[in-house]
Amino acid sequence: xxxxxxxxxxxxxxxxxxxxxxxxxxxxxxxxxxxxxxxxxxxxxxxxxxxxxxxxxxxxxxxxxxxxxxxxxxxxxxxxxxxxxxxxxxxxxxxxxxxxxxxxxxxxxxxxxxxxxxxxxxxxxxxxxxxxxxxxxxxxxxxxxxxxxxxxxxxxxxxxxxxxxxxxx
Numbered sequence: 678x679x680x681x682x683x684x685x686x687x688x689x690x691x692x693x694x695x696x697x698x699x700x701x702x703x704x705x706x707x708x709x710x711x712x713x714x715x716x717x718x719x720x721x722x723x724x725x726x727x728x729x730x731x732x733x734x735x736x737x738x739x740x741x742x743x744x745x746x747x748x749x750x751x752x753x754x755x756x757x758x759x760x761x762x763x764x765x766x767x768x769x770x771x772x773x774x775x776x777x778x779x780x781x782x783x784x785x786x787x788x789x790x791x792x793x794x795x796x797x798x799x800x801x802x803x804x805x806x807x808x809x810x811x812x813x814x815x816x817x818x819x820x821x822x823x824x825x826x827x828x829x830x831x832x833x834x835x836x837x838x839x840x841x842x843x844x845x846x
Contacts, residue, residue, distance in 0.1 A: 679731050681768040683776050686726040686738065691715045693728070693735045697759045705818075706794050707757050727776075729758075729769035736765050739773045741781075749784035749833075751777055756788070756797065766800045774804055774836060784833045791816065792825035805839045806831045 719726045723745050729737040737758040758766040777783040790797045806829040814823040
């Protein structure tokens, strides 16, 4: 698994972020922001737009919201890897969960994945997330279709137990 370093995104990363999420087939998996939406997200005090790097080269992004939530529940809004199928997503999710639990003192990380996005669900499970439930018909597409969302989470005590096996805690 590659070693992925996470850092805060800057305006110079917007082209990379927009390009990464506009790959074929990604629209129905991760969504898309405009340049203005990325600027607005990066300006929010309660969000962290993170870039994953492998040897200084951007390979993906993660958007975290509610990073100052009073119950320490942080929402992972978006996860995008530039090249799927090379272990980058798993390594990036491991890095971002480590960062959220150590630097942000998260108690709970949670996310929702489209039910048909099994690859993403497997990645999240590999780093310790577990399914909490299914939100039936919770996501509506512009063409009138609806799809289910699978809600998953990872709690700090669960992460600590996993991190101890990796000698991180």
